[in-house]
Amino acid sequence: xxxxxxxxxxxxxxxxxxxxxxxxxxxxxxxxxxxxxxxxxxxxxxxxxxxxxxxxxxxxxxxxxxxxxxxxxxxxxxxxxxxxxxxxxxxxxxxxxxxxxxxxxxxxxxxxxxxxxxxxxxxxxxxxxxxxxxxxxxxxxxxxxxxxxxxxxxxxxxxxxxxxxxxxxxxxxxxxxxxxxxxxxxxxxxxxxxxxxxxxxxxxxxxxxxxxxxxxxxxxxxxxxxxxxxxxxxxxxxxxxxxxxxxxxxx
Numbered sequence: 001x002x003x004x005x006x007x008x009x010x011x012x013x014x015x016x017x018x019x020x021x022x023x024x025x026x027x028x029x030x031x032x033x034x035x036x037x038x039x040x041x042x043x044x045x046x047x048x049x050x051x052x053x054x055x056x057x058x059x060x061x062x063x064x065x066x067x068x069x070x071x072x073x074x075x076x077x078x079x080x081x082x083x084x085x086x087x088x089x090x091x092x093x094x095x096x097x098x099x100x101x102x103x104x105x106x107x108x109x110x111x112x113x114x115x116x117x118x119x120x121x122x123x124x125x126x127x128x129x130x131x132x133x134x135x136x137x138x139x140x141x142x143x144x145x146x147x148x149x150x151x152x153x154x155x156x157x158x159x160x161x162x163x164x165x166x167x168x169x170x171x172x173x174x175x176x177x178x179x180x181x182x183x184x185x186x187x188x189x190x191x192x193x194x195x196x197x198x199x200x201x202x203x204x205x206x207x208x209x210x211x212x213x214x215x216x217x218x219x220x221x222x223x224x225x226x227x228x229x230x231x232x233x234x235x236x237x238x239x240x241x242x243x244x245x246x247x248x249x250x251x
Contacts, residue, residue: 003039006029009029010049016233022036022037023054024055058210080106081251082103082203082204082205083106085250086103087110087111089166092113094115095115095118096116096164096166096167096168097117097169098119099168099169100124100170101169102170108128109127112133115135118137118162120186122143122148138150139152139159147183147186149186151185160196165197167199167201169190169202170204171203173212174211176236178216178217180213180217183215184214186215190217190218200222200224201226202227203227206229206230220239224246225246225247232247
């Protein structure tokens, strides 16, 4: 098989699985490690893959993780359906953490039950402040104007004295080792909220399973439910099952 044919097949594999090792390439094409390395070097030099420990991954598609204002103008039917399915986890009288996410903003618009909400999202605050039966709290601090969330240095001590029933999170990118986000400060707030939560729900479109970002917010073992619009790639279905996570495909 010519290198060009292998390259096409490698890219197809990466599109499904996100990562490929040198060993995978050797086995798939019955080639030597030297040949596999040459294929990897070519992919990296062409900018279609990035080097990882022991292999390659799709490049970090920073530009595809749109800034919040761009995303909020692109509400899709899939996002609306995911938000509606998440309504089953909104129960009267419970305490929630609402993440910065266009899907969660859609969820916030739908809620009509008396609940307590902590959020660092400017948009969630604006939406929920119009609902008389919802008690809204924010961590306050500095506003990240680009992605419209608040952050302050002592957020850990603020959250330390709070017990949350459910954290509802979005996702910028989903990888084989967890859920990632664009901003470090945002990811740190999510980590703290998850530690103080009895239950964690992640709302995400299928496309996020094919992206990479920089800052991990959630480990797989911390998640109880994932609601998405399509069945994730096989590698992620296996991870979800291994961690006993309930997977809901919103239709």
